[in-house]
Amino acid sequence: MSKNGYLQIHDPLKPKGQAVGIDLGTTNSLVAAVVQGKPRCVPVDEGDSLLLPSVVHYAKDGGVVVGARARRLAPEHPTDTISSVKRFMGRSPDDAETRKLGHYRFVPGSKVVRFDVAGGTPVNPIEVSGEILRSLKRRAEAHFSTKVEQAVITVPAYFDDAQRQATKDAGRLAGLEVLRLLNEPTAAALAYGLDKGSQGTFAVYDLGGGTFDVSILKLVDGVFEVKSTGGDSALGGDDFDRAIAQQVLQAMGEKEPSPALIAEVLAASRKAKEALTDVPEVELTVGGHKQVVKRADFDTWIQPFVQKTGVVCRRALKDAGVAAGELDGVILVGGATRVPAVRRYVAELFGREPLGDIDPDQVVALGAAVQADLLTNEDRQDEVLLLDVIPLSLGLETMGGIVEKLIQRNSTIPTAAAQVFTTFKDGQTGLDVHVVQGERELVEDNRSLARFTLSGIPPLAAGMARVEVRFQVDADGILSVSAKEQSTGATQSITVKPSHGLTDEEIEQMLLDSIDHAEEDIQARQVREQRVDAERVLAEAERQLREHGSLLQDGERAAIDAAMARVRELATGNDHLKLKEAVHALDETSRPFIERVMNQAITQVVGGHSVEEF
Amino acid sequence: MRTHFDVFGLPRAYDVDVPALEKQYRELSLQLHPDRVAQADARERLKALEGTTALNEAFKTLKDPVRRAFYLLKLHGIDLDREDAGAQKDMPMEFLEEVMDLREALDTAMEKKDLARARAMATDVEARKKAALDEAAGALRALEAGGPGADGQVLVKKASHALGRVRYFTRFLEQVDAFEEESLS
Incomplete structure (x- = not known):
C-alpha cells in the first residue's frame, strides 16, 4: 500500500504537502525533507547542486535571480547583488556588523537597513532572505511535485529576538508557515543523534559564513536537552575572507577600493581560503595583481577570530556545568570548520578529535528536516523531543539605566517571568517600559528590543498602582510582553518588535507585495532569469567588440551582429527556451573571436615570452 | 495556589x-x-x-538546591529576590562586617590584578556559601517537618539570614568569575 503513489498524495497526515527543513545560511542555503524515514537534501541549483548560494541579484527590469547565477553576476553588478544578507537580519544601519568591508550601497538616512539595488525599489534584508526562501520552496516543490507550505527554518543559536523575528517574517514573506525556528547546533545534534541512537553529552561547534555558535547538549531517553549555548552572531568564515582581502588590497596599494574591486577581491579571497584547506599555498589573481598566499600566513591572520571562539566555548562549558573531559563527542558544523587551523584548535580545546562524518554543509538542513517531520508526522511524535534554551538574558531598564534581568540566558524555553512595577508620582497614569536583551549591566551596552508605554493606569497616590509586566518566550525563542494593572485588572499585550525593526504595516505591505509576486508563474520567472543572462552576454560581447575590434576576421562582425540582434529581439519576448538558444548561439558565433582576444591578453601579460616558457 | x-x-x-x-x-x-x-x-x-x-x-x-531553598522560604512569606524586601534590612551586624571585609579584599586584589589572590578568596567564599546553605537547609527541613516544639518564626528567620548570606556569596563569586574572564581575555 505504501508504494501506491495515489494514496500517498492523499495521506491525511500530510494535508499541507511536504514539510521541509531549511538551513538559511550566510553563504549557502539548503532544503531537506524526510522521505521514507530518512532526511535528504534536495537539489536546488545548477548541476543538481544541494547548495543554493545565498546570493540575490536584482536586475534593471525588476527581475530577481537567486543562487549560483546571481553569484556570477556579482563582479559586474556589485551593488545590485546581495550576498551574506543574513549578517544584516534584524540589525540597524549603524551596527558595527553592517559597516564591515563590503560592496553594498545602502539607502542613506533609513532607520532600517535598505539596499539600493537596480529595479527601482530598495530592498531590506527580510525581503532579500524572503527571495532565497521562496527559491528553495519553489525548487523543493518541483522536486517533490507537491506543495511545500510548512518549514522548520534554522537560526544561529545566538540570534537575538530581533534577528529571530526577522527570520520568521522572511519565512512568511516566502509563503511558508514557519513550524519552528530551530537553533542550528541543535539541528546538527538532532541529525547526528538519530543516526547513532546515542546517549551522552555533546558539544556542537558551528562556524558558518557569518555566525559562530556553540551548544552543549545532553541526550537521554530520547530527550535532547540543550544545557547551554553561546556564540557570536558577527563572526564566521566571511571574516577569514575579509582578512585575506585586506592583505591583498594592502599589497595592491588600494586605499579606497571601488565596490566592484572589493567584490572581486572578496571572491578571490574566498577561493584562496577554500584552496588552502588542501594545499599549503595558493596563487591569488585579481585583475593584473598576483599574490601568493601561504597557509601559515593565513593561519596567523585568522588567529584572533579562532581564539574568540575558544573564549565562547569555555563559557558555554562552564554555563552547562560540564568539563571538556566529560564530553562524549564534539560535532563540527559549518563550512568554515573545514579550515585545518580551526579543526586543530577545536581538537586541542576539547581534548578530542571532533566528529565530522556528516557533511558539515548539510548537517543543519538534515536536522531541520528531522524536526519538521517530528512536528508534522504523528507516527513519530514519541521518538525524540528537543528542549532548547534562550541564548541571551532578557531584562528591563530600571532607574539609572541599569538592567534588571527577568529571564537568565540558557533558560529552557518556553519560559516566562513577571515583575511588578509601581508608580513613583501621585496621579501617574502611564509607565515607560524598555525591554533589552544581553548580559551587560548598563542598558546602553545591550540590545534594545522594544520601548512602550503602559497607559490607562488609574490615577492613585505614588506607589499605590501596581503593574505586573510579564515576559513570555515561546518555543521559537521569540518574546511577547503583556502587562496588567493589578487594581483594575486592565491588560495590555504586545508582541515585541525591535526598536529599529520594521513596523507591522511595513511587514503587511511586504506580504501583500509578495503575494502578487508569488502569483507570477514559473515561466515568467525563467524568462526574467534568462533575460538577465542575455544582458550580461550582450554587454560582454559589446565590450570585446569595442575594445578588440581589430582582432575581428572577415565576415565575423556581421555574424556576431546578427546573433546579437537575435538575442535582443527574443529578450523582449516571453519564450525563455528560444532566448536561451539564441544566447548559446551568440556564444558559439563569437567564440573564435573571444579566443583570439584571450590569447592576445595572455601574450601581453607574459610580455613577449612564449607561453611554453611558463 | x-x-x-x-x-x-x-x-x-x-x-x-x-x-x-x-x-x-x-x-x-x-x-x-x-x-x-x-x-x-x-x-x-x-x-x-x-x-x-x-x-x-x-x-x-x-x-537546584539554592533556588529550591529560596523558593521554600518564599512559600513562608519571605521573598529575598525582591529588592524592597524588608528581610534584607534585617540582616545581623556581623554579616555586614563580613561583607565589608570581603568587598575590600576583593577590590584590592582586582586593583592589583592579582588573579591568584581573587581565586583563593573564591575558594574560601565557596566554603562559606556551602556552610550557609547547609544551615538554611537545616532550618528549612525543621520548618517543613513542623513537629511539636518547632518555633516557626525562629526557623524562618534563621533560614532567611543564612540564605541572605548565600545570596551575597553567589554574587561575590560571580564578580570573581567576571574578573577572571576579563583577565584572561
Whole structure:
C-alpha cells in the first residue's frame, strides 16, 4: 500500500504537502525533507547542486535571480547583488556588523537597513532572505511535485529576538508557515543523534559564513536537552575572507577600493581560503595583481577570530556545568570548520578529535528536516523531543539605566517571568517600559528590543498602582510582553518588535507585495532569469567588440551582429527556451573571436615570452 | 495556589531526589511540550505553551538546591529576590562586617590584578556559601517537618539570614568569575 503513489498524495497526515527543513545560511542555503524515514537534501541549483548560494541579484527590469547565477553576476553588478544578507537580519544601519568591508550601497538616512539595488525599489534584508526562501520552496516543490507550505527554518543559536523575528517574517514573506525556528547546533545534534541512537553529552561547534555558535547538549531517553549555548552572531568564515582581502588590497596599494574591486577581491579571497584547506599555498589573481598566499600566513591572520571562539566555548562549558573531559563527542558544523587551523584548535580545546562524518554543509538542513517531520508526522511524535534554551538574558531598564534581568540566558524555553512595577508620582497614569536583551549591566551596552508605554493606569497616590509586566518566550525563542494593572485588572499585550525593526504595516505591505509576486508563474520567472543572462552576454560581447575590434576576421562582425540582434529581439519576448538558444548561439558565433582576444591578453601579460616558457 | 512541588506531584520538602526529578521532567516534557501539538488548534497550543512554561520553571527551581531553598522560604512569606524586601534590612551586624571585609579584599586584589589572590578568596567564599546553605537547609527541613516544639518564626528567620548570606556569596563569586574572564581575555 505504501508504494501506491495515489494514496500517498492523499495521506491525511500530510494535508499541507511536504514539510521541509531549511538551513538559511550566510553563504549557502539548503532544503531537506524526510522521505521514507530518512532526511535528504534536495537539489536546488545548477548541476543538481544541494547548495543554493545565498546570493540575490536584482536586475534593471525588476527581475530577481537567486543562487549560483546571481553569484556570477556579482563582479559586474556589485551593488545590485546581495550576498551574506543574513549578517544584516534584524540589525540597524549603524551596527558595527553592517559597516564591515563590503560592496553594498545602502539607502542613506533609513532607520532600517535598505539596499539600493537596480529595479527601482530598495530592498531590506527580510525581503532579500524572503527571495532565497521562496527559491528553495519553489525548487523543493518541483522536486517533490507537491506543495511545500510548512518549514522548520534554522537560526544561529545566538540570534537575538530581533534577528529571530526577522527570520520568521522572511519565512512568511516566502509563503511558508514557519513550524519552528530551530537553533542550528541543535539541528546538527538532532541529525547526528538519530543516526547513532546515542546517549551522552555533546558539544556542537558551528562556524558558518557569518555566525559562530556553540551548544552543549545532553541526550537521554530520547530527550535532547540543550544545557547551554553561546556564540557570536558577527563572526564566521566571511571574516577569514575579509582578512585575506585586506592583505591583498594592502599589497595592491588600494586605499579606497571601488565596490566592484572589493567584490572581486572578496571572491578571490574566498577561493584562496577554500584552496588552502588542501594545499599549503595558493596563487591569488585579481585583475593584473598576483599574490601568493601561504597557509601559515593565513593561519596567523585568522588567529584572533579562532581564539574568540575558544573564549565562547569555555563559557558555554562552564554555563552547562560540564568539563571538556566529560564530553562524549564534539560535532563540527559549518563550512568554515573545514579550515585545518580551526579543526586543530577545536581538537586541542576539547581534548578530542571532533566528529565530522556528516557533511558539515548539510548537517543543519538534515536536522531541520528531522524536526519538521517530528512536528508534522504523528507516527513519530514519541521518538525524540528537543528542549532548547534562550541564548541571551532578557531584562528591563530600571532607574539609572541599569538592567534588571527577568529571564537568565540558557533558560529552557518556553519560559516566562513577571515583575511588578509601581508608580513613583501621585496621579501617574502611564509607565515607560524598555525591554533589552544581553548580559551587560548598563542598558546602553545591550540590545534594545522594544520601548512602550503602559497607559490607562488609574490615577492613585505614588506607589499605590501596581503593574505586573510579564515576559513570555515561546518555543521559537521569540518574546511577547503583556502587562496588567493589578487594581483594575486592565491588560495590555504586545508582541515585541525591535526598536529599529520594521513596523507591522511595513511587514503587511511586504506580504501583500509578495503575494502578487508569488502569483507570477514559473515561466515568467525563467524568462526574467534568462533575460538577465542575455544582458550580461550582450554587454560582454559589446565590450570585446569595442575594445578588440581589430582582432575581428572577415565576415565575423556581421555574424556576431546578427546573433546579437537575435538575442535582443527574443529578450523582449516571453519564450525563455528560444532566448536561451539564441544566447548559446551568440556564444558559439563569437567564440573564435573571444579566443583570439584571450590569447592576445595572455601574450601581453607574459610580455613577449612564449607561453611554453611558463 | 499550585506550587512547583505540585507540578511534579511531590510533597513539599527541602530534600529532592534530583535524578528522579530529571527523569520525571523528561517524561512530562514528552507529554506537555508544544512540539507535541504543533498541528493542533490555537487553544491546544496555548495550553501546551503554558503547561511547559510552568514545568520548566518548576524544574529549574527544584533541581537546584539554592533556588529550591529560596523558593521554600518564599512559600513562608519571605521573598529575598525582591529588592524592597524588608528581610534584607534585617540582616545581623556581623554579616555586614563580613561583607565589608570581603568587598575590600576583593577590590584590592582586582586593583592589583592579582588573579591568584581573587581565586583563593573564591575558594574560601565557596566554603562559606556551602556552610550557609547547609544551615538554611537545616532550618528549612525543621520548618517543613513542623513537629511539636518547632518555633516557626525562629526557623524562618534563621533560614532567611543564612540564605541572605548565600545570596551575597553567589554574587561575590560571580564578580570573581567576571574578573577572571576579563583577565584572561
